Amino acid sequence: MTAISTNPVVSVLDKCKSLCELRQIHAQMIKTNLLNHQFTVSRLIAFCSLSGVSGGLDYASSVFSRIQHPNSFIFFALIKGFSDTSNPVESLILYARMLSCLNYSSGVEFSIPSVLKACGKLLAFDEGRQVHGQVLKTHLWFDPFVGNSMVRMYIDFGEIELARRVFDRMPNRDVVSWNSMIAGYLKAGEIELASELFDEMPERDLVSCNAMIDGYGKCGRCELAEKVFETMSDKDVVTWTSMISAYVQNRCPMKALDLFREMLSLGLRPDGPAIVSVLSAIADLGFVEEGKWLHAYVSMNKIELSSGFIGSALIDMYSKCGYIENAYHVFRSISHRRNIGDWNSMISGLAIHGLAREALDIFVEMERMDIEPNEITFLGLLSTCSHGGLVEEGQFYFESMHEKYKIVPRIQHYGCMIDLFGRAGRLEDALGVIQNMPFEADLLAWKAILSASMKHGHIEIGKSAALRAIELAPDDSSSYVLLSNIYAKAGRWDDVAKIRLMMRQRGVKKIAGCSSMLVNGKVHEFLLGKELDSSYSGQVLAKIAEVVSRLKLQGYEPDLTQVLLDIEDEGKESLLNLHSEKMAIAFGLIHINKSAPIHIVKNLRVCCDCHCFMKLVSKVYNRQIIMRDQNRFHHFENGCCSCNEYW
Template sequence: MEASFSSSSLMLVTQAVTILEKCKTISELRQIHAQMIKTNLVSNTFAASKLVSFCCLTGDLDHALSVFHRIQNPNPFIYFTLINCFTESSNPLESVYLYAHMLTCLEDWKGIEFSLPSVLKACGRLEAFEEGQQVHGQICKTRLLFDPFVANSVVRMYLEFGQVGFARRAFDKMPERDVISWNSLITGYLRAGEIELARELFDEMPERDLVSYNAMIDGYGKFGKCELAEEIFGMADHKDVKTWTSMISAYVRNHYPKKALDMFGEMLCLGVRPDAPALVSVLSAIADLGFVEEGKWIHAYISTKKLEMKTGFIGSALIDMYAKCGHIENAYHVFRSISHNRNVGDWNSMISGLAIHGLGTEALELFHDMEGLKIEPDEITFLGLLGACSHGGLVDEGRYCFKIMQEKYNIVPKVQHYGCIIDLLSRAGYLEDALGVLRNMPFEPDVLAWKAILSASMKHENVVIGENAALQAIELAPEDSSCYVLLSNIYAKTGRWDDVAKVRSRMKQRRVGKIPGCSSILVRGKVHVFVVGKAIDEKFTREVLSKLDDVVSRLKLEGYQPDLTQVLLDVEVEGKESLLSVHSEKMALAFGLTNTSHGAPIHIVKNLRVCRDCHSFMKLVSRVYNRRIVIRDQNRFHHFENGFCSCKDYW
């Protein structure tokens, strides 16, 4: 048919192709298609293939398929174009059908190698293991294994199935391996958690590229092996932004925020421009540290580079950073500033931020705004809402949220959601109701659920429930010191000192160390850390203790009486008062009063829950010294001002 085309027909083909290349809309495409039908150009394989290609570029795959079915003798290139597009679409199964059709229609299999990587990828996406093996068998019968693109696609397909053994066998049988082959298998091993096998392969590689180093750094980071990630980082002669980002992320993921921040600074000094993932990671590190000045600098950098519009994650990270640094107003300002480009992650960050500041009512109002804008909440939204209700003592509202997440939004609660509702009920004193939820969960309760019961039992002085919860928690997490400490505290509150001694003896036998309370404060760009009775930098200890004595004396004139029930040790009254007076948050406060200007707010971060005596102490200091004090403890924020706390004494 095509051989009979005259020179004028060839001119028509050229004109049609030229017009197609200038085509911009679907409607224009349909007009050109109609004209090609009238002039019989659709029977020209070259012209038809261009029409199919343009349909694929515009995403109109149904139209592309309808054109394809009218081509009398489609060539391998047309098949490749369609197979490749359907592989990346929501209907990858069509790629497999087209591949099967191609094998039956082509006189020989010449040219099918271009489509094979896409077909193998489609099989991987569909989890079509048997079909993938059949394609692999066809490849083995030909010499196509010598094509590195095809051979590498076989390895990647098996890795997509999670079949690491099959991938390794395919890798071992490859006639030639390039760096992509090695990197594919290393990445597959890392994804499967086979860290040692990945390292063995990495060490065997005849040559490595940046992908090799970045994959290993990222893999080690995800599995908590920061020292090994550092080793690989040091081995890389050349580093790109992903290398730096992978190492920063490894530090953040494994709770080394200071190292992450230091590495980010080093990266900037070397002139490496951070990408969005690097900025999100470093904002997460700043959020962990709890000090905002570096975060404000990052925010300014992001605004200067106008990166907010390039990724939805930066806005969420900024909101989260400001909220966790105690600046909820700044978080809300960022939230408002991205009003035209918000995603569900931004709403979740804002709701969770309000939750940790005890602003439960405001979090619920924000959720209602979210519903009004028809933004579909997800499971993280409800974790934030349930946490907000828990911190605010909003029991009825929390029950309602737990109900609608299932009935209205068809979200199946996970163990974390059950943990939140258990925490909500037990904090409010509904211990039996909380136990009922725990017993009726569709899966075994985790240690956090039992610890919520345990902590509330301590607060509400229910020894029986608390003792059982502690024993359950210890069985699930025998190395978690907080379970033993809370059980010991329950016994101490009721004067059961023999049982206190038994708990401590068990901790000693199991080599479980108690996490020491520490508090930190940022003054003039430097973080100062305090533990009970001393500063980590000991040159400040005497100064701080002296100031603390002055503060306690002044507060006693205002009616302060130390809450000796917070000292759960069998010591005399004088000893209890002495121990109370040097809690780490009080040490940090005294340092802040001495080293910041009069009237300046004081921000403190504590690694454990603030005790009731320190809470009363902070309220009184905020009034007597006219200071705004913000403390972030293990669970939430406390904003002390004019003798009151934002938590309304519910925490």
């Protein structure tokens, strides 16, 4: 046996790197009569099955078919190899054959964990229960590795209660047992049960803590994720990435960015998901300087843009920060390695900048290169048509989506069509989409109808849509506010009062308009007409007065219909002057160099008066203004806006 195990032909197996080399070694084994020995055959089968060499598993099967009396190790290697594939049904077939050839005393039990894994992947509940029964009859029940495999199998089945029953009855549990059960609860959305089990754990490791940070983040319990993070003495890259992602998912982009900088200061190299999360945070903030810094970090560290969708995230970040040219440059720089996410990000980026024709050109290029679009591609295309007022094109792409590409439209695609018709003033067509789509209309669908009713003055349709939206989301203030605005525009002040009373009774508070900008590395926010940094307030208010006075000389007339309060005109004009975007413009005129554009991020849709105001400022002060509101980008230059009055 020693001579065989040290034979140079057997020893060289571990250095094999391709199927071609494997065939050569196999041929040499045949020539030297080594295949007559069980040890050699076992080594060959095990290497083919478990090494990861491309085509190795199929080759192992062909060798196996010629073995008359395979031992348990040969079966084990093949069963394990197939259990790690996407369709492990062969593992169950081999296990059944092994049971008919061998008994448990021959080492059959070593294959049990792989068989349980295969059952879980195949959702083979009955077969899994049979293997569970076999385990209960043997000493394997005392093996935590087997017990953990059973827990994971029932979790794969979606049988979380059965998994917990196995867990509770396991005679020996290790940290993996606890982690598996916690992961199962998190997968099932049972955050409270996962939290209870986490608190009961006799010993925690990185896996359990990372899982809880990720779970808390996904369910909106960011404060609990922070608590776990802060109590950990040892953290790895996954820990930091999970916490950063939790901040991003819970709309705390500044915290995500600060934590990322802290991570770098400790000398940790971020992985792809961490970089993508931080780019998403920067996109939410709209502060391009932070994005350029991270882009430079990626370049300096030679991190591939195609790795982990970093390229897509960079395109998305530049687009949402108002730098569509930079986004396009990134897109073109990864020409030979683009994935579908890169194309989708570019189309969506052009859409929010109102560059509808350019977005459609990208799609045509995509088709010409035989790149198969997916459902996200069509969301971007339909959004492009909606923002650009391209009704016929939107209808064409919606039809080609399921007729040409066989993609079944989801509710989001129908929502885009509702928005497309609504923005164009075709409310009856929008309602027709709602009536004919194969789902119940969701909140976004009714809010699209409501917004269109507000824009085009359809009071009764707006009222009906608002009531449906409020029924679906009684705590969402925007539906109440839009309905109140519809009534106010029609002068129905009694109805306005009723809506506001309803909001007070239900404890629903209106979201205040907030505009923010990054100047000299510092974030400045303007809320309810009052700059949060009071040291600038007097200066900003004086600048607004100066700007308004100068614009009036150029024909500016404040649009008092935008103040939806039953007060005197003088009071309305004063309130208009305190809109957050006007405060931000005044601050930018004071503190931003004349050669640089003024970038503003607004949390709500810009009103008609502020839109007109910014166009005039861009002309009178010869300044470029780029503003991102709730829906899209507005590029103001020389008295014009890129939206072409369509927003």
